[in-house]
Amino acid sequence: MKxxxxxxxxxxxxxxxxxxxEVTPSELMDAASAAIEQVNPALNAVISSxxxxxxxxxRAGLPEGPFTGVPYLVKDLGLLVAGTPTGMGSRLFQGLVSPIDDELMARxxxxxxxxxxxxxxxxLGLNVVTEPAVHGPTRNPWRRDRTPGGSSGGAAAAVAARMVPMAHGNDVAGSIRIPASCCGLFGLKPTRGRIPTGPIEGEVLMGFATDHALTRSVRDSAALLDAIAGPDAGAPYFAPPASRSFLEEARTPPGRLRIAFTDAAWSGVAVHDECKLAVRRAASLCEALGHEVVQARPEIEWERVRIAFRMLLSYAAHLFDRVCPTVGLAPGRDTLEAATLAMAEAGRRMSAVDVHDVLMARDQIARQLGQFFTRFDALLTPALAAPPIALGTLNGNDPTIGGEAWLDRIFEFAPFTPLFNVNGSPAxxxxxxxxxxxxPVGVQFAGRYxxxxxxxxxxxxxxxxxxxxxxxxxxxxx
Known part of the structure; x- marks a missing residue:
């Protein structure tokens, strides 16, 4: 196959x-491998085979499924593949081999x-661009001097450059939607509790994180969601099961929806004119399709969002101080980037009361957004505050930035996506x-839980x- x-x-x-x-899985594998060999050297999207x-x-024989024989790529973070290293974009974890497939990989x-x-x-996915010290930057296939976004930047660059038709990603503050916007792809973050997290973890990063994929087509995203959704054994909670297949939903007209829109960031950060134009054009398109489109937005206090995302600081401290010793790893300045170390240090200063503040902020924001979505079917916003930024703009090895200051800095580029990780609704x-x-510049639509x-x-x-x-x-x- 050519x-x-x-x-x-x-x-x-x-x-x-x-x-x-008309084609065999082996022929598809060879075509995908040739595509990767052809364009990956220019992009640095795929970092291991x-x-x-x-x-x-x-050789064992593929199961009969919706994607039998289709080439795929998995993100080197948050997914365990038996017998293979999971480096998590860090020098610290290189060579750490998983003994099992996790439930999502099995699906x-x-x-x-x-x-x-x-x-x-x-x-560790702690940036909204993909420029780790261990592997170097991934480049955007639309312009090599621009970022493909992050943290699923390698996945997005690979799909946009047609190495594979879709690739695994995950999203804790926009890490599917950010690179989808930067690379001209469709990126869905499913509802919290829709995708399994076992057999090791339950509520990943206090429920902020979820897995899915970067795709070229809506139907691929929907069909994959059908294949992987649903609880696994021991799940602490799960989203209500769908009444029919998501692929069928993607093929069904939505009827007349009530859609709110805004182009202003809750943080007050300036939004690029192209991103505002993208929202206005999307709103006009929705109106032309028969939807009721209203300029409105939920009144969210950004400081509550900042408090909620202190979760990442406590995560970094826990990972290095509790988890790493159990596998014989010693974090330090020679194995971790400056921003990661700063976040861990800030996490060590958090008290139990601070962690409770994180949970309270999460739940209060969820209540506010829940009320908003009783009046609207969807909210339209920019996906990002700017088109794809230049490589090197967000340097995780800048030693002058503190942990909370680093969060503020990355959210200047991505002020719209994090909100819907806090409340867990689909976006x-x-x-x-x-x-x-x-x-490419994406627009974001979010919906009710x-x-x-x-x-x-x-x-x-x-x-x-x-x-x-x-x-x-x-x-x-x-």
Whole structure:
């Protein structure tokens, strides 16, 4: 199979070719490997190979699933793959091998996906760009001097450059939606409790984190959600099960929705004109599609969001002071970046009362947003405060920045996405806009808790009205 033929299809399209026996999984694996070899040197998106694991899976026989034979990539953070290192974008964890697949990886395998490699990520996912000291920066395929975003930046760059049709990502403050916006992709953060977190963890990062994928098409995102959603054994809680498949939802007209929109950040940070224009155009498109569009937003005090995200400080301190000694790792300045060390130090100064403040802020914001979504079906905002920024703008090795100051700095670029990790509602970045100089800019739609279906119906309608997959970046497998 030629690379140009391979890149013409989304994941479901490739799976259909396999079902019709027009192509074999082995041929798809070879085409994807050739695509990675062709464009990855220019982007540094894929940082390790899982080809041996993939070949073993093909020899054993792939299960019959919605994506049987489809090439895939997994993020080198937050997902355990048996027998392979999980470096988490850090020098500290290089060579630490997982003895098991976690539940999500097992579900990827049962869906028939063939994972060929791991993608680059910032250290521990603690940045909104992907420039770890251990692997170096990932570059945006639309312009190599710009970031693909983070923390799922390697995944986004790989999908945008057509190495694979979709790739695993996860999202604790926007880490699926941020790179989706930067790379012109569809990125859905599902509802809290929708995706399994076992068998080791329960509520990951106080419930702020969830996994899913970066995709070119809405239907791929929906079908993958069908394949991986649902509780696993011992889950502390889970989202209400969907009434029908998410793929069916993505194919269903949404009806007339009441959509609020705003282009002003709760933090007060300045928003780039292109991002404001993207929201205005998306609002006009929604209105033209028959929706009621109203300028409104929930009144959220940004300081409560800042308090909630002190969770990341306590996480860093716990990881280094409690977890690392159990596996024989000694964190230090030679193995960790300056911002990571600063966050851990700030976390060590937190008290039990401070952690309780985090939980209170989380729950208060969830209540406020819950009330807002009794009046609106969706909220439209910019995905980011600016188009993709230059590489080096957010340097995690800057020794002058303290832990909380680092959070403030990264949220200057990403002030819109974190809110919906706090309350756990679904949110998506939709690639509806291109800047005058040819860079993608996403818009974010968020919805009420557990109502992923409405967002997917709206996304399917928007994709049909304003198709984006015909656009190709400057660096693209062909």
């Amino acid at each position: 690379i140009s033929e391979y890149t013409a299809f989304d994941a479901l399209g490739l799976a259909e070719l396999v079902r019709r026996r 899982l080809r041996d694991d993939a070949e073993q899976a093909l 990827f395998r049962r869906a028939g996906l063939v994972s060929l490699g791991k993608t680059n990520t910032p250290e 998506m970045s939709v690639p509806l806009h291109m800047t005058a100089d040819g860079m 557990a109502d992923d279906a409405t967002l997917l119906r709206l996304a399917g309608q928007l994709e049909q009205a304003a198709p984006w997959d015909r656009r190709r970046p400057a660096i693209c497998a062909e």
